[in-house]
Amino acid sequence: MAARPSRRPVRAGLSRAVGYVLMVLVVLVAVVPLLLMLRVALTPAADWRSMPIDWFRAPFTGSFSQVLSDGFLGTLLNSFIIAVVTTVAVVLLSAIAGHALARMRSRHKENFLFFVLGTRMGPAVVFALPLYLLATKVQLVDTYVGIILVYIVYNLAFGIWMMHGFFLDVPAEVEEAGLMDGLSEWGVFWRVSLRMVVPGLIATATLVFILTWNEFFYAFVLTREDANPFTTTIPGYFGAFQVDWGQMFAASVLGVLPPVIFGVLVRRWLARGLSGGLVE
Structure with missing residues (x-):
C-alpha cells in the first residue's frame, strides 16, 4: 500500500x-x-487636495526652501544635541545600574525595579507643572541643561530595565574569572561585562535616542527659543484659519530623517540586541 x-x-x-x-x-x-x-x-x-495624488509629478521644492530659510536647521541642531547628550548619559547610567541590579541578591530587588518603572507610569501632564516651577526656580527654563536633565530622568527607568535584562544573560562565571585574573570590579565591568552586552547597549541607545528625539510635551513646556527642539516648531504651521500642509510636512520629513539614518546604520546590532543576541 x-x-x-x-x-x-x-x-x-x-x-x-x-x-x-x-x-x-x-x-x-x-x-x-x-x-x-x-x-x-x-x-x-x-x-494639496487634488485626488488622486499624482505620484510622478515633478517635485516642488518651495516648501523645503521656506522651512530651511526660517531657521528650522537650528531647531534640528538643538534636537540633535539634546538627544545625543541624553542618550549617552542614560546609557552610561543605565549600564551601571543595570549591572548592579543584575548581580544583586536581595528579596527587595523586584520591588526596587517596580519602583524604578513607576517613574514612567504617570502621564507627562502630571509632572509638567512641578518641573516647570522647579526649572523656573533654578533658572533652567529654555536651557540645554534643564531639558536634558528632564529627559535623563524620563528615560532612565526604561534604560535600567533594558540593561538589567541584558546583564542577566552575562554568565557570572565569566566575571568571576576576570576577578581571579586580577581585575577589579570596575575592571571586570568595563573590560568584560560591558563588551558582552554591546548589542544591548546599541539597542538601548537607539530606543532612547528615538524617544528623546520625538518627545514634544516637556520640550513645549520647558523651552522657548534658545533650546527648543524641532518638535515644538511643528504646531506653528497650524494657522487660525488654514494649515500650511506643505511646510509642515516638509519640516516633518526633515525631522524624521536623523533617527531613520541612525537606525539604518545600527540596524544589525539593533536586531541582535532586541532579539537577545539570537540574530547574527
Missing part, C-alpha cells in the same frame, strides 16, 4: 506565504504615510 503524501510541506508553504503577506501589509502601513507626507511636501499649495 502506497504511503500517503505528507501535508506538512504544504502547510509550511502556506504558513510562510501568509507570513510574507502580513509582513508586506505591516511595511505598507508603516511606509505609505511617510511617502504620502513626502509627496505632499513636494506638491504646490494649489494641488
Whole structure:
C-alpha cells in the first residue's frame, strides 16, 4: 500500500506565504504615510487636495526652501544635541545600574525595579507643572541643561530595565574569572561585562535616542527659543484659519530623517540586541 503524501510541506508553504503577506501589509502601513507626507511636501499649495495624488509629478521644492530659510536647521541642531547628550548619559547610567541590579541578591530587588518603572507610569501632564516651577526656580527654563536633565530622568527607568535584562544573560562565571585574573570590579565591568552586552547597549541607545528625539510635551513646556527642539516648531504651521500642509510636512520629513539614518546604520546590532543576541 502506497504511503500517503505528507501535508506538512504544504502547510509550511502556506504558513510562510501568509507570513510574507502580513509582513508586506505591516511595511505598507508603516511606509505609505511617510511617502504620502513626502509627496505632499513636494506638491504646490494649489494641488494639496487634488485626488488622486499624482505620484510622478515633478517635485516642488518651495516648501523645503521656506522651512530651511526660517531657521528650522537650528531647531534640528538643538534636537540633535539634546538627544545625543541624553542618550549617552542614560546609557552610561543605565549600564551601571543595570549591572548592579543584575548581580544583586536581595528579596527587595523586584520591588526596587517596580519602583524604578513607576517613574514612567504617570502621564507627562502630571509632572509638567512641578518641573516647570522647579526649572523656573533654578533658572533652567529654555536651557540645554534643564531639558536634558528632564529627559535623563524620563528615560532612565526604561534604560535600567533594558540593561538589567541584558546583564542577566552575562554568565557570572565569566566575571568571576576576570576577578581571579586580577581585575577589579570596575575592571571586570568595563573590560568584560560591558563588551558582552554591546548589542544591548546599541539597542538601548537607539530606543532612547528615538524617544528623546520625538518627545514634544516637556520640550513645549520647558523651552522657548534658545533650546527648543524641532518638535515644538511643528504646531506653528497650524494657522487660525488654514494649515500650511506643505511646510509642515516638509519640516516633518526633515525631522524624521536623523533617527531613520541612525537606525539604518545600527540596524544589525539593533536586531541582535532586541532579539537577545539570537540574530547574527
